[in-house]
Amino acid sequence: MEPKTYPLTMTINGRQVSVEIEADDLLVDVLRDRLGLIGTKVGCNEGECGACTVIMDGEAVLSCLIPALRASGSEITTIEGLSDGDTLHPLQQAFVEHGAVQCGYCIPGFIMSAKALLDANPQPSHEEIKEAIAGNLCRCTGYVKIIEAIEAVAGAD
Numbered sequence: 067m068e069p070k071t072y073p074l075t076m077t078i079n080g081r082q083v084s085v086e087i088e089a090d091d092l093l094v095d096v097l098r099d100r101l102g103l104i105g106t107k108v109g110c111n112e113g114e115c116g117a118c119t120v121i122m123d124g125e126a127v128l129s130c131l132i133p134a135l136r137a138s139g140s141e142i143t144t145i146e147g148l149s150d151g152d153t154l155h156p157l158q159q160a161f162v163e164h165g166a167v168q169c170g171y172c173i174p175g176f177i178m179s180a181k182a183l184l185d186a187n188p189q190p191s192h193e194e195i196k197e198a199i200a201g202n203l204c205r206c207t208g209y210v211k212i213i214e215a216i217e218a219v220a221g222a223d
Contacts, residue, residue, distance in 0.1 A: 076140045078103070079147030087134050094118045094129035096137075097144060105145035105174045109203075116202030119175035120144050126182035128201070145174035148181065156219045157181055164215035168206035176202045180216045189220055 071086040078101065085100050094111075097103045097120070109117030111130050118129040121143040148155035154162070157177050161167050166176075176199055183190055183198035190198065195216050196209075204212065 072135060074134055074138055076137050076142055078142045079144060089133075089135065091134040092130055093120070093122075093127075093132040093134045093137050093142075096134045097129060097142075103144045103146050107171055107174060109172070109175075114203070115172070116175040116179065116199075117172050119178040119202065121178055121182050121185075124182070124185065126179045126198075143178070143181070145177060148177070155181075157184070157216070160215040160218045161212070164211050164218060166207055166211040166215040172202060172204045172206075176204070176212055180219075184216075184220055192217065195220070 069088050071088055073084060074087045074096070075082065075084040083101060085096060087096055087100070094106055094108055097106050098108065106120055106129055107117035108130060109115035113128045113131040116128065119126050120129045121127070122132070122137060123140050148158060157180055161173060161177060167173050179199050179202050180195070183195065187194060192213065195213055199209070199212065
């Protein structure tokens, strides 16, 4: 017997998409496996590392914890939605310029958390930046360069 599927329609990176999913599909799996948006990483699958962070309806969310059906009608932004062709988003460019990227696995999640913060608060304090990325883990860089990159874009002190 084939598993029951459900229609899911959402706007991803400014484009409306519709897919058939199973009831227990997670948003991260739909993004990566069904839609090919592999910039969103699967790290822990437990909501602990932040590698899967995307922006859903203006909020940074952990897509490994979001049942895909909950995203119905939502507006989702992934790391792929930030650049404009070959032109990087200012956050992406700042991460490169400040050496905040090493292995790169966690960086999409950090950038999406930072973008959600800057969308809500264009000039956050150092502490607000640290709080916004507290759910993102990096095993390579430490956090100094990541925070400096975000501060460079924010114009924060």
